[in-house]
Amino acid sequence: MSIQVERDTTTTGAATGAGVEHVRIAIVGTGFSGLGLAIRLKQRGIADFVVLERASDVGGTWRDNTYPGCACDVPSHLYSFSFALNPDWTRTFSPQPEIWAYLRDCVDRYGIGPHIRYGAELLDATWDDGARRWRITTPQGPLTADVLALGNGPLSEPSIPAIPGLDGFEGTLFHSARWRHDHDLAGKRVAVIGTGASAIQFVPRIQPAVGHLTLFQRTPPWILPRLDRPISDRRRALYRRLPAVQRLVRGLIYTQREIGALGLVYRPAMLARVEKLARKHLEAQVADPDLRKKLAPSYRLGCKRILLADDFYPALTRPNVEVVTDRIREVRPHSIVTEDGTERAVDTIIVATGFHVTDMPAARCVRGRGGQLLADTWRDGAQAYLGATVAGFPNLFLLIGPNTGLGHTSMVYMIESQLAYILDCLQMMARRGVETVEVRPEAQATYNDEMQRRLRGTVWLSGCASWYLDAHGRNSTLWPGFTFAYRRRTRRFDPASYALTPRMAPVGAAG
Ligand code: N01
Numbered sequence: 001m002s003i004q005v006e007r008d009t010t011t012t013g014a015a016t017g018a019g020v021e022h023v024r025i026a027i028v029g030t031g032f033s034g035l036g037l038a039i040r041l042k043q044r045g046i047a048d049f050v051v052l053e054r055a056s057d058v059g060g061t062w063r064d065n066t067y068p069g070c071a072c073d074v075p076s077h078l079y080s081f082s083f084a085l086n087p088d089w090t091r092t093f094s095p096q097p098e099i100w101a102y103l104r105d106c107v108d109r110y111g112i113g114p115h116i117r118y119g120a121e122l123l124d125a126t127w128d129d130g131a132r133r134w135r136i137t138t139p140q141g142p143l144t145a146d147v148l149a150l151g152n153g154p155l156s157e158p159s160i161p162a163i164p165g166l167d168g169f170e171g172t173l174f175h176s177a178r179w180r181h182d183h184d185l186a187g188k189r190v191a192v193i194g195t196g197a198s199a200i201q202f203v204p205r206i207q208p209a210v211g212h213l214t215l216f217q218r219t220p221p222w223i224l225p226r227l228d229r230p231i232s233d234r235r236r237a238l239y240r241r242l243p244a245v246q247r248l249v250r251g252l253i254y255t256q257r258e259i260g261a262l263g264l265v266y267r268p269a270m271l272a273r274v275e276k277l278a279r280k281h282l283e284a285q286v287a288d289p290d291l292r293k294k295l296a297p298s299y300r301l302g303c304k305r306i307l308l309a310d311d312f313y314p315a316l317t318r319p320n321v322e323v324v325t326d327r328i329r330e331v332r333p334h335s336i337v338t339e340d341g342t343e344r345a346v347d348t349i350i351v352a353t354g355f356h357v358t359d360m361p362a363a364r365c366v367r368g369r370g371g372q373l374l375a376d377t378w379r380d381g382a383q384a385y386l387g388a389t390v391a392g393f394p395n396l397f398l399l400i401g402p403n404t405g406l407g408h409t410s411m412v413y414m415i416e417s418q419l420a421y422i423l424d425c426l427q428m429m430a431r432r433g434v435e436t437v438e439v440r441p442e443a444q445a446t447y448n449d450e451m452q453r454r455l456r457g458t459v460w461l462s463g464c465a466s467w468y469l470d471a472h473g474r475n476s477t478l479w480p481g482f483t484f485a486y487r488r489r490t491r492r493f494d495p496a497s498y499a500l501t502p503r504m505a506p507v508g509a510a511g
Helices: 032-043 096-109 199-206 233-241 243-266 268-285 289-295 312-316 361-365 411-432 441-455 483-490
Strands: 021-028 049-052 124-128 133-138 141-150 172-175 189-193 212-216 321-324 328-332 335-338 343-345 348-351 396-398 434-439 498-502
Touching: 021 032, 021 133, 032 049, 032 096, 032 411, 189 199, 189 343, 199 212, 199 312, 233 243, 243 268, 243 483, 268 289, 268 312, 289 312, 289 321, 312 321, 396 411, 411 434, 411 483, 434 441
Parallel strands: 021 049, 021 141, 141 396, 172 348, 189 212, 189 348, 212 321
Antiparallel strands: 124 133, 133 141, 328 335, 335 343, 434 498
16 A cells, blocks of 8 residues: 655755755754754764754853853862763863853864754744644754754843833943953943842952942842852862872762752752852851841742852942842932932843843744744743653754752753763654654653642742742742652653654655
8 A cells, every 4th residue: 555645755964846945853052952962962873953043153051151250160070970070170160261261172172073064043933733843943044853852951041131221221231141251341430230140259359450349239139158269270180190089079069069959959958058058158258237237038948049159248238338238229320220210320230130031032923833823822820741741842952841840959960861861762763663753641740740749838939939939929930849750750761751752654665
C-alpha cells in the first residue's frame, strides 16, 4: 500500500521548495542554556541545528550585564559546564568578563560558531500541525525546524518600574542590565532604584566617583559575607595539571550548597542561624543605628534571593550616600519626589529593578497547536512538565522553564539536567521513528500539582514579595528540592508522559 501524505518532505538542513531553510533543531539564545544544548548536540554528532541570537555576540545575560562590579554569586568552580571545567578562574566568585570569556571560549572549543545566526531575534514561532514543524520568523528571514528549544533565559528582559513621570525624566536614565558606559558618573547626583543582586554589586563601585548617591530601597535584602578571594597561580596550575583535583573541589562546593536547600525548602527554621550571621554582618559594618534599622530585613532570610557582599554596607555609610526608604511618588524632569513630599534633584537615574521573569516576553511570540499563544496558555501562571515541555506545544523544549530556578546553587547544574532530558528525547525520536512529542495535559497537571504542594511550607512562600512569585502569588520559578532530585527525574526521557506521533512516510513510499 502506498501512503500519500501532503507535507513537505525536505531533508533537514536544506532549503525547502519555497526557499525556506529547514533544520532539525532551532535553539534560541546563546547563554549557558542555548550554548550548552548546541555543544551537547555536537558531541552526539548532530550538526543539523541553528542557534538564533538576537545580539551580535554570544553570552546572554553574561554579555548584557556589564555594570561595574558585575560578578557571579555562585562559586566559580560550580559555575561552568561539567564537561568544560575552567582551571583558569582567577577568583572564587568569577567576575562577569571572565564568565563571558568562558562562554566565548566554549563556542570556539566546540565549533559552535558556524551554527549561530546573529541579529536573529525570535519574532514569531508557530507550530504548523499539518507540516509538523515550527515556522520561525527572525529579522534574518523565515526558517522551519522540527524541534524548537527556547534558551532565552529568565533574566534577559529588563523590567522598568512603572513610576509616574519616569518617561519624562530629562537626565540620563538606564537599567543596570543596559549600562551606559558612555555616561560619566563622576560628580553626578545619581539615584539608584532597587537593592537586589545587581545594585549591591555596582553601588560600591560607583559610590567613590559620584557626587551624591541616593539609594531608593523598597525592601532591604538579607546580605551575607561574600568572602571572595583570588585563586593563586599555583592553584590554577594544579587544576590545569590535575583536573580531578578541581573536580573534587567542585564536588565539595556542590555538596555544601545542597545543604542550603535543606533550610530553604524543608526546614526554614534552620535559617535562623544564618539570619544571625547576616545580622552580625550588618552590625559589624554599619555603626549608625538609624541606617542599620533601615537596612535590617523584617522577613525570613531566603524568602528573596540571599545576597553576598562585603562592600555594600560600607559604601552606604559614606558621606555622599543617602538611603531613602520612603516610596517614590513620582519622577520629574530633573528630580525624584517621595511620598513624604521630599524632592531630590538628580542628574542620573539607574534602575536596578530586575527582569521580566514570570512574564517572559518570548512567550508572546510562540504559538502552539491551534495558534494558541504560550503567553495566553500561561495567563494564570507559567507551568510546564519538568520545566521543559508544555501541553499543546509539540516538539518545544524550554530551558530554565517554570520551576527550575534555584535559590541556593548553580543554574548550570539544572541546565545540564535539562540537556540530558532533551538529548534522550531526540535519541528516542530517532530510534523509534517518532516525529512529534507532546506532553500529556494530565502528566503536566499532576506534575504541577506536585510542585505547588511541595512549595507550600518553603521559605519562598513565607510572606515576602519577590520575583520568584507571579502576579497571582504563585511560585512558578523555583525548583522545590535538591538539584540531584531534579537530575534523577530528567536523566531519561519518559515517553509514557507524552503523546507520540510516528514519522509519516514520504509521499509515494511503499507501505
Ligand atoms: O533584580 P531583583 P536584580 N520601585 O529583582 C526593586 C540575578 N543576578 O537585577 O525587593 C522601587 O533582585 C526591588 O524591590 P523589592 C539573581 O538571580 C545574579 O538585582 O521588590 N523599587 C529590588 O530591590 C537576581 O536575583 C547575579 O521591594 C523597585 C530591586 O528593585 C536576579 O538576577 C548578579 C521597584 C530588584 O531586584 C535579579 O537581580 C546579579 C519599584 N517600582 C543578578 N521595582 C549573580 O551574581 C523593583 N524594585 C549570579
